[in-house]
Amino acid sequence: MCGIVGYSGPNNSVNPIIEGLSRLEYRGYDSAGICLKINNELHILKKEGKLDNLKELLQTEKPFSNTGIGHTRWATHGAVTADNAHPHGNDIFAVVHNGIIENAGALKKDLLAEGFQFKSQTDSEVFLVLLTKFFKQTGNTLQSISKAFSSLTGNSAFVIMEKASDKLYALKRSAPLVVGENKDSREAFVSSDPFALVGFAPRIYFPQDGVICESIISTSDVTMKFYELDLTPSNRYKFQSNSMSMDTTTKGPYEHYMLKEIHEQPALIDKLAAFYIKNEGRKDLDELKGFKTEGWHLTACGTAWHAGLVIKNYFEQINRQRASVDIASEFRYKNPILNKGEIGLFISQSGETADTLACQELCKEKGIPTYSIVNVEGSTLFRNADKNFLIHAGVEIGVASTKAFTLQALTGFLMSRAMEGTLDDPKLFTEIQLLSNRIAELCSHADSIKSVAEKIYTKKGFIFTGRGRYFPIAFEGALKLKEIAYVHAEGYAAGELKHGPIALIDENIVNIAIVGPELLEKTISNVEEVKARRGIIVVVGPEKNPEVEHLADAYIPLNFEGLPNLSPLYVNVALQFLSYHIAKLKGTDIDKPRNLAKSVTVE
Numbered sequence: 001m002c003g004i005v006g007y008s009g010p011n012n013s014v015n016p017i018i019e020g021l022s023r024l025e026y027r028g029y030d031s032a033g034i035c036l037k038i039n040n041e042l043h044i045l046k047k048e049g050k051l052d053n054l055k056e057l058l059q060t061e062k063p064f065s066n067t068g069i070g071h072t073r074w075a076t077h078g079a080v081t082a083d084n085a086h087p088h089g090n091d092i093f094a095v096v097h098n099g100i101i102e103n104a105g106a107l108k109k110d111l112l113a114e115g116f117q118f119k120s121q122t123d124s125e126v127f128l129v130l131l132t133k134f135f136k137q138t139g140n141t142l143q144s145i146s147k148a149f150s151s152l153t154g155n156s157a158f159v160i161m162e163k164a165s166d167k168l169y170a171l172k173r174s175a176p177l178v179v180g181e182n183k184d185s186r187e188a189f190v191s192s193d194p195f196a197l198v199g200f201a202p203r204i205y206f207p208q209d210g211v212i213c214e215s216i217i218s219t220s221d222v223t224m225k226f227y228e229l230d231l232t233p234s235n236r237y238k239f240q241s242n243s244m245s246m247d248t249t250t251k252g253p254y255e256h257y258m259l260k261e262i263h264e265q266p267a268l269i270d271k272l273a274a275f276y277i278k279n280e281g282r283k284d285l286d287e288l289k290g291f292k293t294e295g296w297h298l299t300a301c302g303t304a305w306h307a308g309l310v311i312k313n314y315f316e317q318i319n320r321q322r323a324s325v326d327i328a329s330e331f332r333y334k335n336p337i338l339n340k341g342e343i344g345l346f347i348s349q350s351g352e353t354a355d356t357l358a359c360q361e362l363c364k365e366k367g368i369p370t371y372s373i374v375n376v377e378g379s380t381l382f383r384n385a386d387k388n389f390l391i392h393a394g395v396e397i398g399v400a401s402t403k404a405f406t407l408q409a410l411t412g413f414l415m416s417r418a419m420e421g422t423l424d425d426p427k428l429f430t431e432i433q434l435l436s437n438r439i440a441e442l443c444s445h446a447d448s449i450k451s452v453a454e455k456i457y458t459k460k461g462f463i464f465t466g467r468g469r470y471f472p473i474a475f476e477g478a479l480k481l482k483e484i485a486y487v488h489a490e491g492y493a494a495g496e497l498k499h500g501p502i503a504l505i506d507e508n509i510v511n512i513a514i515v516g517p518e519l520l521e522k523t524i525s526n527v528e529e530v531k532a533r534r535g536i537i538v539v540v541g542p543e544k545n546p547e548v549e550h551l552a553d554a555y556i557p558l559n560f561e562g563l564p565n566l567s568p569l570y571v572n573v574a575l576q577f578l579s580y581h582i583a584k585l586k587g588t589d590i591d592k593p594r595n596l597a598k599s600v601t602v603e
């Protein structure tokens with residue numbers, strides 16, 4: 001969603017701001033803008049559409065400015081127009097915003113009645129106008145920021161620059177925000193994502209909610225100051241050195257990040273297994289040995305929710321522990337029954353998904369410990385959790401999550417084996433190795449899946465089916481296809497088809513049927529039912545099984561041998577390839593599908 005990058009220092013702020021915004025492009029946005037302080041004036045340039053449009057403008061104007069803030073906007077309040085793009089500014093301040101001001105309507109009404117004017121339809125401009133109003137009353141920037149921020153409800157991050165100085169100010173409530181500094185070059189940075197600051201700011205700070213950050217550049221130093229909203233000094237921030245690397249941020253030989261990330265999976269699986277079974281991660285898992293809860297509450301969104309469904313199976317089947325899985329946007333409003341002795345387990349790639357974070361807060365309020373399975377170290381979910389299980393996927397740039405799903409599910413499986421006390425069982429390591437080998441084989445024969453895609457990509461609709469352990473994979477397969485190929489796709493439990501969705505079946509509907517070795521006969525019967533109604537059948541099933549193969553219009557043969565627990569992850573990679581190739585044949589924007597954002601920081 002919205003990306004924020006700010007810079008203040010001796011160099012031209014345009015370069016790090018545009019570089020930082022480019023790195024955040026993958027998150028999804030629809031307009032971009034920058035405010036630069038030039039000759040003591042605030043200059044705002046904004047463009048609808050891609051960041052390239054803004055870059056073109058900057059190339060023509062070639063501005064130089066020591067202080068600036070930039071933004072990529074993912075529209076919430078107000079249409080996609082240059083006026084609604086950020087920064088919003090006047091002759092005192094410029095602001096960028098990520099999040100939603102929930103009481104913007106009421107505040108705007110009052111401000112209009114008081115005679116203030118607005119140039120955009122956004123909620124964000126309400127903050128600018130409030131800030132300006134308070135500044136006219138107090139003449140003090142910090143006080144005005146505090147008062148304006150305290151008037152707002154909803155979750156937001158703001159960065160503010162002013163005509164009167166080269167300082168950057170930033171603060172947030174339940175939204176990602178990081179400030180950084182480079183002491184050697186006397187540069188200050190701010191962003192919605194530490195990834196934007198890699199290579200620029202070796203020292204980064206994560207302020208907590210309601211902490212105002214102020215960067216001060218002098219002729220000899222750069223300093224970060226932190227204040228509470230009552231303007232007393234604050235120590236409510238976390239400092240760390242920025243250890244992220246840039247290696248993961250290029251596509252290498254692959255046409256898309258998504259394809260690259262699918263191919264990364266075998267090596268990442270090996271690395272994760274070594275980390276948790278043999279190396280530093282082992283001590284975290286050992287703490288789970290013999291661990292019993294009254295119940296697990298797994299909560300997540302989208303693909304991470306599907307990983308939760310896979311993990312629930314592990315906790316229930318291997319550990320015989322009760323586990324419920326909820327979609328975060330439902331859990332937070334359903335007045336969930338949360339009892340002492342239970343654990344909230346939150347699954348997220350970004351660690352910044354607003355609904356998932358709200359559920360974590362809810363569990364904390366009820367005194368339930370919160371654990372995370374998360375990719376981004378230092379994210380809000382990570383910082384607020386009592387225990388974290390990192391998935392070590394590296395940066396995932398493709399908006400459609402691939403490697404994160406596999407590693408989330410694998411981490412859940414390892415947690416389950418740790419509770420069971422079987423981490424040293426040699427069969428465990430062998431199964432994980434087999435998974436990574438099988439996925440590597442799939443990667444080297446992905447062209448055969450491409451030819452399946454060629455047969456079906458023009459069809460009207462896709463129903464993914466699976467039973468038992470493959471049921472969550474049917475959901476995940478359908479989600480991947482709809483988000484990147486823009487076709488209607490649904491996941492169903494195979495046995496559920498005849499209870500309604502079979503009415504959809506005709507010669508234009510494809511059934512992608514996952515036929516695992518378990519419940520084989522029953523799943524075959526479900527496929528027969530679709531075939532009898534002229535549906536097109538693509539089976540992802542056991543290799544060398546002529547009976548199943550005979551049923552299918554197209555077949556993706558897999559070797560399920562030796563994967564009693566991890567076969568769902570393997571099947572899922574085959575479906576990742578299938579979606580990828582269908583999307584490619586349809587010519588969609590695979591890495592940045594329309595309307596989607598990588599990190600959903602609004603409710």
Ligand code: F6R
Pocket residue numbers: 301302303304305347348349350351352353356399400401402479480483598599600
């Ligand atoms: C789909 C996808 C999304 C995310 C969901 C949660 O491919 O990526 O469904 O899984 O938005 O995001 P995280 O995992 O960052 O909480």
